[in-house]
Amino acid sequence: MKLLSGVLLALVAPVVVAEGIERQFESHEHGKAVMTVVLEGKALQIEINSPAANIVGFEHAPADKQQKDALISVIGQLKKPEQLFVFPDGSACLADLAEVQTTMMDDHETDHDHEASHDHETGHQADSGHDGDNHSDFQLSYQFHCGSPALLKGFSVELFEYYPQMKQLQVQLIGPSGQSYQQLDEDNRWINF
Amino acid sequence: MKVVLMLALRSLYNRRLTAIMTVISISVSVALLLGVEKIRTEAKSSFSSTISGTDLIVGARSGSVQLLLYSVFRIGNATNNISWQSYQEIASQPKVEWTIPMVLGDSHRGYRVLGTTADYFKHYRYGRKHTLAFRDGQPFEALHDVVLGAEVAKQLNYQLGQKVVISHGTGTTSFSKHEDQPFTVVGILEPTGTPLDRTLHVSLAAIEAIHIDWQSGSYIPGSGGTTPVSERKLEPKQITAILVGLKSKMSTFQLQRSINNYRKEALQAILPGVALQELWSMLGIVESTLLIISGFVVATGLFGMLTALLTSLNERRREMAILRAVGARPWQVCLLLVLETGGLTLSGILLSLIFLYGGLAISIPFIENHFGLFLELSLPGLYELKLLSLVFITGLLCGLLPGYGAYRYSLADGMTVRL
Numbered sequence: 001m002k003l004l005s006g007v008l009l010a011l012v013a014p015v016v017v018a019e020g021i022e023r024q025f026e027s028h029e030h031g032k033a034v035m036t037v038v039l040e041g042k043a044l045q046i047e048i049n050s051p052a053a054n055i056v057g058f059e060h061a062p063a064d065k066q067q068k069d070a071l072i073s074v075i076g077q078l079k080k081p082e083q084l085f086v087f088p089d090g091s092a093c094l095a096d097l098a099e100v101q102t103t104m105m106d107d108h109e110t111d112h113d114h115e116a117s118h119d120h121e122t123g124h125q126a127d128s129g130h131d132g133d134n135h136s137d138f139q140l141s142y143q144f145h146c147g148s149p150a151l152l153k154g155f156s157v158e159l160f161e162y163y164p165q166m167k168q169l170q171v172q173l174i175g176p177s178g179q180s181y182q183q184l185d186e187d188n189r190w191i192n193f
Numbered sequence: 194m195k196v197v198l199m200l201a202l203r204s205l206y207n208r209r210l211t212a213i214m215t216v217i218s219i220s221v222s223v224a225l226l227l228g229v230e231k232i233r234t235e236a237k238s239s240f241s242s243t244i245s246g247t248d249l250i251v252g253a254r255s256g257s258v259q260l261l262l263y264s265v266f267r268i269g270n271a272t273n274n275i276s277w278q279s280y281q282e283i284a285s286q287p288k289v290e291w292t293i294p295m296v297l298g299d300s301h302r303g304y305r306v307l308g309t310t311a312d313y314f315k316h317y318r319y320g321r322k323h324t325l326a327f328r329d330g331q332p333f334e335a336l337h338d339v340v341l342g343a344e345v346a347k348q349l350n351y352q353l354g355q356k357v358v359i360s361h362g363t364g365t366t367s368f369s370k371h372e373d374q375p376f377t378v379v380g381i382l383e384p385t386g387t388p389l390d391r392t393l394h395v396s397l398a399a400i401e402a403i404h405i406d407w408q409s410g411s412y413i414p415g416s417g418g419t420t421p422v423s424e425r426k427l428e429p430k431q432i433t434a435i436l437v438g439l440k441s442k443m444s445t446f447q448l449q450r451s452i453n454n455y456r457k458e459a460l461q462a463i464l465p466g467v468a469l470q471e472l473w474s475m476l477g478i479v480e481s482t483l484l485i486i487s488g489f490v491v492a493t494g495l496f497g498m499l500t501a502l503l504t505s506l507n508e509r510r511r512e513m514a515i516l517r518a519v520g521a522r523p524w525q526v527c528l529l530l531v532l533e534t535g536g537l538t539l540s541g542i543l544l545s546l547i548f549l550y551g552g553l554a555i556s557i558p559f560i561e562n563h564f565g566l567f568l569e570l571s572l573p574g575l576y577e578l579k580l581l582s583l584v585f586i587t588g589l590l591c592g593l594l595p596g597y598g599a600y601r602y603s604l605a606d607g608m609t610v611r612l
Contacts (some may be wrong), residue, residue, distance in 0.1 A: 024454070045443055100360065103247040172467050174442050179466025 007061040028135045030054060031167035035184075038174045039152065039193060044093060044144040046085065048159075052104050052136040054166040061104055075100050077162060081142045086156045092147025093155075101139040149176075154192040157184055197525055201532040204512065208505060212537065213227065215501045219541025222494025223584055227577060229487035231549070233480055235568050239320070241469045243387045244436075246318030248445050250468075251283060251435040251452055254459040258475070261468040264434035265296060267305045267388045271297070274431035279458045283435060291316045293436040296400045296429060299371070301359050302545055304345050306393045308400035308429070314340075316438055319387050329353050330380035333396050336422065340380035341550040344390040353449040357393070359403060361412070368590050371403040371414060374422075398427035437462070491584055498537060499591045502530070506595045513599050527600040531592035538588025546573070 019129050026049075033050030052059045055074055062068040079098045087093040115175070159166050169184040175193035182191060205212045244265050252260040253273030253501075262268040284292040293316060296308035307313075314325050314332045330353050333340055339357055351357065358374045361369040376395060386389055402422050406414055439445055445464065452462035471481075506513075513526055521529075550570065557568050573581070 024459075026454075036444050040442045043443065047446065137319065147318045172446070172464060174445055174464070174466075179464045181467040 026137075028137070031165065032091050033166060033169050035157075035169045035171045036173075037171060039146075039176065040174075042149050043147075044146055044152070046081075046140075046142040046144070048138070048140040048169070048171065050138050050140070050166065052102060052138050055138050056104075057165060059104065059134075063081075071102075071104065075102070078138070078140055081144070084158055084162075085144075086141070086158060087144075088153060088155065090148060091152040091155075093144040093152065094147075094161060095142060097141065097143040097144050099141040101141075102136060104136040136192055150183050151193065154190055156189045157191060158189065160184075160186040160189060197528050198532060200516070201529050201536065204509075204529070205533060205536065211336060211501055211505060215498050215537050216541045216544060218497045219494045219538060219588070220483065220544035220548055222490045222497075223542055223545035223581070224552070225579060226487040226584075227545065227573070228552075229483050229490075230577060230580065231553070231568065237473060237480070239386060240473060241466070242320040243469070244317075244319060244465045245419050246316070246322055246438065247436045247465050248439040248442065249437040249449055249452070249462045250465050251437060251460055251462045252433065254461040257463040257468040258463070258472050260434065260461060260463055260532045261465060261472060263297065264436070265388065265465065267278060267297070267307075267392060271433050273459070274433055275460060276458060276557070277428065277430055277432065279455070279460060280432055280435055283437065283452065286448065288439055288441070288448055289437055291438040291439045294429075294432045295318065295434045295436065296399060297395060297433045299359050299361060299403070301393050302349060304342075304391050304393055306359050306395060306400075307572055308395055308397045308432075309398060313394065317389075317436070319385050319389070323385070325385070325389070326383040328381045328383045330378070333379055333399075335377075335379075336396065336399055337374060337376045338379040338395070338399075339376040340382065340394040341378055342382055342390040342392045342394075343384035345393055345529065346378075346381045351378055351381075353381065353442065353508050359393070359395075361407070367454075373406070373414070374586050377504075397432070401427040401429055435536075436544045440580075456602045466595075494541075495538075495584070495587055495591055498541075498588065499594065502534060502592070503598075510602065513602060517602075523600045527593075527596035530596040530599055531589060534595075535585070535589045535591030538585050538591075541588075542585060 028051050030051050030053045032108075033048055033054055035046065035048045037047075038045045055078070056067075056071055058067065060070050078100045081095045081098045157169060159169065165186060171182045171191060172183055173180045173182060173191065173193070177193065184191065250260060250264050252264060253271055253275060255272045259269060259272070263271050274600075280292070280294055283289065291312060293313050295313075297305060299306040299308075306383070311332045311334075314327075317325055319325075327340075328343065328346075330340070339359075341351055345351065355378045359371045359376060359380060363369060376399070382389070402425070405422065405425070406412055440447065449462040449464070452460050516526055517523070523570055551567060553570055557570065560568060
């Protein structure tokens with residue numbers, strides 16, 4: 001009986017999957033990126049989801065050495081959160097985690113390198129990266145520990161400095177005063193809690 | 194300088210009635226500016242405090258504003274429903290602390306009926322984390338119990354124990370009523386100033402129960418089977434929206450993403466705070482209109498002051514001439530007038546603050562009771578101070594106009610007796 005139900009399950013399972021929505025894509029607009037910020041207690045969590053074009057300028061898997069180098073140097077840079085975010089003096093925010101994921105990295109060599117340098121699991125977020133001409137995204141996750149969060153009235157985002165293709169960040173924010181929405185651009189880089 | 198100030202005061206005292214009227218007209222207009230500004234900011238915060246303490250709202254995938262409108266403001270309709278199965282999968286997530294399922298779609302004399310659970314009264318928050326309070330009675334317990342929002346009870350004059358029949362659909366004059374299953378009023382909520390006041394609350398099971406005999410959109414008695422309602426397992430198959438509270442805010446975006454990417458059903462999770470802000474920014478034009486209107490009101494007040502001064506200047510030619518005759522220089526006469534307008538504006542501003550705060554202190558309980566708008570008696574903020582100093586500087590500058598006139602008058606001008 002158990003065997004039979006196992007067989008039945010195996011038969012049923014693919015049907016269930018097929019019934020689900022399998023063709024769905026997140027929006028992807030060059031120049032814009034989505035950022036989420038949560039401050040709870042002393043923990044600050046920042047996530048950014050951006051089309052790869054905003055950051056490296058291309059979205060296909062790196063084709064030549066030059067592009068590969070560019071990608072590697074960008075990833076190196078994105079792993080230095082202290083350069084990307086500037087916190088007010090005294091708030092004592094220190095990075096706990098800096099994680100970079102991209103759907104561009106079809107190359108297993110670089111992928112492994114990435115994993116080795118970080119303990120966190122990296123993987124292909126979506127299937128899209130496998131197809132040559134598809135869109136690619138970067139997913140950046142940062143976590144900070146802030147010694148005195150009371151002094152953290154806000155902070156500035158310096159991504160526009162390094163990535164001129166990045167025109168606008170749409171920020172969803174959860175802070176001590178609740179949820180809010182802000183838009184950042186080159187001239188307005190300050191996130192207000 | 195001191196002498197000029199003294200003279201300005203004396204001169205004002207001499208014309209105290211006009212001076213007082215000018216001060217009052219300025220103070221009323223400034224109080225109006227501050228009042229409009231206050232109401233504008235407070236209406237905004239009251240609007241955004243329609244729902245608080247809820248981390249996510251889940252509904253069918255549509256727009257975040259639309260989901261917010263139908264789930265919180267009871268405006269418009271859902272594009273799709275959520276299956277009960279998906280609801281349970283979300284509710285059983287370890288990060289979720291509480292969930293409130295909501296079923297909308299029926300009404301009572303134009304007021305929406307909300308099917309939910311008793312958790313609604315426990316977890317729903319509005320304003321600054323206010324909980325829902327009962328003016329009379331208690332939450333629904335029996336199948337055919339209904340809890341009324343404050344406005345529903347007031348407008349329709351319903352009391353505890355009264356029978357209420359719910360209509361099928363949401364029109365104000367619905368012909369298909371659930372007359373076979375009347376409800377009993379068991380609770381009436383305190384006013385909240387939110388759309389909740391215009392809602393009737395019943396249990397999820399009750400919504401199921403009244404729809405038992407409804408087949409493909411019409412009422413066929415007996416078509417739902419003959420099992421008595423009390424013996425059925427009344428579990429909804431689909432609901433309209435879910436309010437979700439999380440254990441930690443840290444997991445908000447994670448859960449939002451996993452709901453938005455849910456493979457089995459096209460669901461959407463929104464952050465109520467963010468959606469409220471989006472909605473308010475659409476209403477931003479109303480906000481700026483209010484501000485422009487109050488700006489014009491202040492301009493009117495200042496023009497009134499200017500008119501009064503210019504008129505009086507004609508009558509005060511003799512005064513000016515005497516001042517000049519006893520040795521006052523033209524610029525001192527001009528300064529006299531600027532000081533006068535400055536003094537008038539300043540006292541107008543101070544009086545307006547008294548008007549505003551006195552008025553607010555008296556009317557806050559009234560406004561809270563009748564409009565559900567929760568005003569806070571707070572000191573003027575930076576923005577208000579900026580507005581006030583702008584008014585003051587404009588008032589001072591207004592003095593320059595008659596001042597320049599007085600400056601130009603020759604000594605002989607006021608002395609000559611005209612026939």
